Each structure stands twice: as structure tokens, then as C-alpha cells.
Amino acid sequence: MKQLGSVLALGIALGLAGCERAPETPSADTQAAVPASAPATPAATEAAASAPAADTGAQGPARLDGYGPLTLGSTLDEVRAAWKEPLQGEVPDDYCHALRPQGAQADDVILMIEGKRLVRYDVRNDRTVAPGGGKVGMSLGQLQTLYPDRGDLTPHKYDERGHNLRVRPAAEGGALINFEINGDGNVTAWRVGQTPQVDYVEGCS
Structure with a gap:
């Protein structure tokens, strides 16, 4: 009887000890069952890597509202102060x-001043990109792809085979872009400004 009592006492002690045990750390199988953000599949990762970067619009100095540190509509004094370097x-x-x-920088840009204010700028090199992506050397077809909704094709005043692609502003009162296109269908120059100055074919001549 004494031996039986000892066995019962030992069993009770073990049972109580089991009730006080800390929870076990979940096994790897258990952790896998817990909802979590699913890792990217190889296909999704590849697609993300090949997706084009978002267009930030940072294409260079040319903008619809100005060029570099200059803003269309600025006074002559403001233009000279903002440019910092001498202007011819x-x-x-x-x-x-x-x-x-x-x-x-002499062939980078031509600034048109009228009424002692900056009203337009012209670009004739293939280094500077126009607002929206056009540039000297592009074909008419490439321009029409870049400006599909607002580009109006008009005859060139001096080249019977040439044209102008006049890109209307997205908002009322905004600046226009005019691309000059030669008889071979390629851009030779472009300008940004408001009417009527953007339509001066001879510039300030």
C-alpha cells in the first residue's frame, strides 16, 4: 500500500507540472499556416523589374512654363538676374x-524678349528635349505618337514640302509648342511660347 501511495503521489506531481508548462514555440509547419504577406512569385518579380520607371517629367531645362531658371512672362531684369551669366x-x-x-551654351537656346518680357524660347539642337519628349531629328510620325491629341499639322511658310506641328496647350492660356519639320519629314527646330509670339515664323526679324 505504501508503494502504491508513492506512485499516485508521483503521478499527481507530474500532472501539476504539466499544467504550468509555457506554450511551445510553433513549429515551422505551424508558422506556415499563419496568414502572412505572400512572397513575390518569380514571375511577378520579373514583371516588376521589366516595367518602365514612372515618368517624372524631368527631361531637362525645357518646360512649358519656361526654360532652366527662367519663367515665361518674366521681366528682362528678372531674366538677366536668373540666368546669372551674360546674355548676347x-x-x-x-x-x-x-x-x-x-x-x-551659345547654341542651346534663343530667348525672345518682347515688351521687355520673356515671351518665347527657340531650340535648334538635338540635345535638348522639348516638353512631352519631342526633339530635333525626330520624324513627324514619332511626334504624332508623342502628341496624339493636341497636334495640328500646318504648312511650312518657306518649304512647300515641309510642315509645322503645332501642339495646343492642355489648359486654357498655357504655352504652345511648335515643331518645324522639313521636306524629309524631320524636325529641324522647335519653340515654346504663348500666342501670338509662338507663331512669329521669322522670330524677331
Whole structure:
């Protein structure tokens, strides 16, 4: 009887000890059953890697509202102060006059000043990208792909085989882009400005 009592006492002690045991750490199988964010599949990862980066619009100095540090509508004094470097050209009156950067930037841009304000700028090189992606050297077909909804094709004044693609502003009162296209169907120059100045075919001549 004494031996039987000892066995019963030992069983009770083990039972009580089992009730106080800390929860076990879930096994790998148990963790897999817990809802979690599913890892990307190889196909999804590949698709994300091949997707084009979002267009931030940062294509260079040319903008619909200005060029580099300059803003369309700025006064002549504001233009000179913002550009910081000397500009070639004189503006003795309120009529149309052209200013150019000096030195290595001389062929980058031509600034049109009328009424002592910046009203337009012209680009004739293939390094600078126009707002929306157009540039010198592109074909008419490429331009029409970039500007499918707002581009109006008009005859060129001096080249009977040439054209102008005049890109209307997205919002009322905004600036326009005019691409000059030669008889071979390629862009030779473009300009940004508001009417009527953007339509001056001879510039300030």
C-alpha cells in the first residue's frame, strides 16, 4: 500500500507540472499556416523589374512654363538676374529682340524678349528635349505618337514640302509648342511660347 501511495503521489506531481508548462514555440509547419504577406512569385518579380520607371517629367531645362531658371512672362531684369551669366543681345525698346547665352551654351537656346518680357524660347539642337519628349531629328510620325491629341499639322511658310506641328496647350492660356519639320519629314527646330509670339515664323526679324 505504501508503494502504491508513492506512485499516485508521483503521478499527481507530474500532472501539476504539466499544467504550468509555457506554450511551445510553433513549429515551422505551424508558422506556415499563419496568414502572412505572400512572397513575390518569380514571375511577378520579373514583371516588376521589366516595367518602365514612372515618368517624372524631368527631361531637362525645357518646360512649358519656361526654360532652366527662367519663367515665361518674366521681366528682362528678372531674366538677366536668373540666368546669372551674360546674355548676347540688346533690348533697347519694347519691340521683339533675341538674347542668346554666351560661350559653350551659345547654341542651346534663343530667348525672345518682347515688351521687355520673356515671351518665347527657340531650340535648334538635338540635345535638348522639348516638353512631352519631342526633339530635333525626330520624324513627324514619332511626334504624332508623342502628341496624339493636341497636334495640328500646318504648312511650312518657306518649304512647300515641309510642315509645322503645332501642339495646343492642355489648359486654357498655357504655352504652345511648335515643331518645324522639313521636306524629309524631320524636325529641324522647335519653340515654346504663348500666342501670338509662338507663331512669329521669322522670330524677331
